[in-house]
Amino acid sequence: MTSDIEIAQQARILPMDEIAAKLNLPAEALELYGANKSKLNLHKLRLPADARQGRLILVSAISPTPAGEGKTTTTIGLGDALQRIGKSVCICLREPSMGPVFGMKGGATGGGHAQVMPMADINLHFTGDFAAIAAAHNLLAALIDNHLHQGNALGLDLRRITWRRVLDTNDRALRQIVVGLGGKANGYPREDGFDIVVASEVMAILCLASSLADLKRRLGNIVVGYRTDGQAVTAGQLQAQGAMAVLLKEAIKPNLVQTLEHTPALIHGGPFANIAHGCNSVVATRLALQHADYVVTEAGFGADLGAEKFIDIKCRKSGLRPHACVIVATIRALKYHGGQALSALPQESLSALKQGLANLQKHVENVSTHYGLPCVVALNRFSQDTEAELALVQACMAEQGVKVVLCTHWADGGAGAEMLAHEVVRLAAAESTMRLVYADEDTLWEKLRKLATAVYGAADIAAPAQVKAQLQAWQDAGYGHYPICVAKTPYSFTTDAAQRGVLAGHTLTVREARLCAGAEFIVLICDGVNTMPGLPAEPAAHRIDIDDQGNVSGLS
């Protein structure tokens, strides 16, 4: 079988100006990064005379499984299919994190014949956005410790510095550390830790900022810790926001690339909807909607995580409104949710499938009822899927009034998602009916309760007294109108990754809360979630290689 990277390496690639022309983007806005990647200079863009008001299509999925569902692949295949049926289209994806590329998950550029190019570059440093975010984040961290070392004029409490450090590497040894050891010249010893770059508040700020000016404003509002009297101290008080914004001046420009079928794709902003808000940038999505009739975007993991944050954070704050939602599933993954062992997935099992369909049903309910969006199920076809299994999925979805469309874009490219494209065009014809799960004026605790009960089916919510007190303190300090960003396992509706089948009646327990006054939301971290992943026993790094001519192998 041809590997993803081999397919990508054999593909013909069009000059970037031809891709930009499809979106009617002015040539002078195109800043090349090598032959096949480019950034778009926001200051050289102007609203085209025939500016569009594109329809926004959100691609989400069932709860992820080790079997793989193909959400990014479907996003790309759907974009290619819309182009094939004659629509003007732009895909909006999130940038891959290098941590998982060398760990377990692999890249995030699609697969088979539904990929964005250049695959290896996008999965590695791409145009340097993550490095810039890490540099800005860590500059602020260095300025904090330097401020302490130089006399601590702001009176920061060494025990309550909340700004950690970041790296784009899966590195569990850095989760909890002690810095400042070795005596007076090295500053004050204190507890600290590293998160992965995508979990940085700077990533969320970059994704949610509407402009360079808004970016700088938000950076200045970041709360880095507290004084001994309990007052918050901001990055602005440390005079950090100007230098941080300078470090991000290229990163805020959206990246333009193309699919194997030369559909334009903007790849901009961060993944990881389990520990971050996990949506691509507002700047890129807005730009795409002005330049294409259909914009296909994705949000991470299942519709409970990424799609919820897409609605309740990104859309709430930006005014963007999706017109339809695609929920990606596979029969293999549904059988896994129904309790079938990984090794037995190729075998037909109507009973496991029936049980597993409950996962899909709950996601469909969330999207239709709680987010208010018309949806379609995209079923990525495997050769082992039986007719009886397919019929069962269709019958089950018919009860919820939702169509199931079979897709083969992995094998066939855009041609394999044309039926999906037609259904999406039909669903997206009307004005957006999007609903928010909770209101701005709900208290932070009420927001969590509404979200947990509606989307996760939880009977109750819980948190240590300290976390509750912290939420109350933020409520009192004027942060109560912020949306919440729940960090939890993507594998279950509960906070226990192993509980595949539980859809209701559980308690959602929050372990920790983080104020993101620049991103303007509050992160609630559930049990079992790590903001710095580790490497597996056999990391992908062992298999990744390059030959003397510069050809990369082992990326997937």
Add this chain to the structure above:
Amino acid sequence: MTSDIEIAQQARILPMDEIAAKLNLPAEALELYGANKSKLNLHKLRLPADARQGRLILVSAISPTPAGEGKTTTTIGLGDALQRIGKSVCICLREPSMGPVFGMKGGATGGGHAQVMPMADINLHFTGDFAAIAAAHNLLAALIDNHLHQGNALGLDLRRITWRRVLDTNDRALRQIVVGLGGKANGYPREDGFDIVVASEVMAILCLASSLADLKRRLGNIVVGYRTDGQAVTAGQLQAQGAMAVLLKEAIKPNLVQTLEHTPALIHGGPFANIAHGCNSVVATRLALQHADYVVTEAGFGADLGAEKFIDIKCRKSGLRPHACVIVATIRALKYHGGQALSALPQESLSALKQGLANLQKHVENVSTHYGLPCVVALNRFSQDTEAELALVQACMAEQGVKVVLCTHWADGGAGAEMLAHEVVRLAAAESTMRLVYADEDTLWEKLRKLATAVYGAADIAAPAQVKAQLQAWQDAGYGHYPICVAKTPYSFTTDAAQRGVLAGHTLTVREARLCAGAEFIVLICDGVNTMPGLPAEPAAHRIDIDDQGNVSGLS
């Protein structure tokens, strides 16, 4: 007065293909990074039919002072001047580190009317090389801790892991840390620390590698620590070199930019000759010599540090040979070396100047006698310099048979360095007479003694018994033929930065030794040297800003 960044922002910039054409580089090798930066794809370069065997000019300086001497500025001004007098020329510089840009030192793109462009971009992320080096370095660190966590099959001694982590931020709090805290899930607690990226062995490997294949070979040879039985463990045993090389596949491509006067400049590889080898890449220098008749390059700090490493490490290992050396000085800085206070530098003082000239004399002696190179002193002119002071410098240098050429390229661009260019052409006419300071077959301890006595005028060398035993162990293990890379303060010939005037009779004490089996040298760290800088009381970050249109201010 117009600031450096204002001059740079007002400059006309030529399309990169016109710059590449000056060097007869094939258009298909040019990979643009934005409009005004590019990488050169090594696999698409071919030796031109009229391949040159350029003359290599090394620019060095007196020991640096807070007054500033202008070494990079002179390198650029000389390149521009050579172009003005009709020579085919390429400048080879080192990439700036972002740490000092936000700390104290400022950028490294020259100044006044002798600058490389685009100034802000080069001083910030440039083309991502430092980020790639950091990513490769930290991936190896994560693989080490993961190896321990997953069972430590190689039997690494937790107490003797020598591979640290890196960041391109001045951050003293990370110099000495404890990682792996928080229980079983986070790995094994152990002592660790961060260096600045330029001090990474990966940076040295990138700079010294002759090709992608050589890069991968060297990465595999990195020693990361020792087993409990004392055996070294390598990156190759951790299967890390393939993935690390993949992360460096773009970084190994030299970066092409232009000066204000459109002279081609390759900027590639690391600075910091105090804590690293501090030379630009072998790949870039070789490429320049094939495509230009004159190649002007620099090595960091005074001729004792950067130039020595240029000769004894870079030239020794690569076969490159410089034809002449320029030693940069200013009357202000010489008076500072003679004991004049910073605030009094504008005032004439022949006595301070006379005393300070001893510093220049020793550097001239080192270059002429110990490195065997013909040299010229480039005196960067300030308006306060008096005729009597100039005459004194000239008379003093005449005794050593060395010309002093007055330069005004800071104010006048290349026109201000034409006299220097003519003298350099004269000096570089003959074949290289370069000499090495010590021989490969000298023991490591003998190498240090030869270097310390010849170049630093030391009467003796010293090291703790533990360091001596370590050097003997490496000698016995077959690393004795490696050159040494002395990390010491650049401000004095002694290891005490405050001892400006001492030229002889002192003892050079080494505190720590690090084996770089990939870079193929041994770092000897002297007292008072830090491989991770800190930020000053008033960091440059406080002044650096960007306006809503994306214009950067405060960079210098």
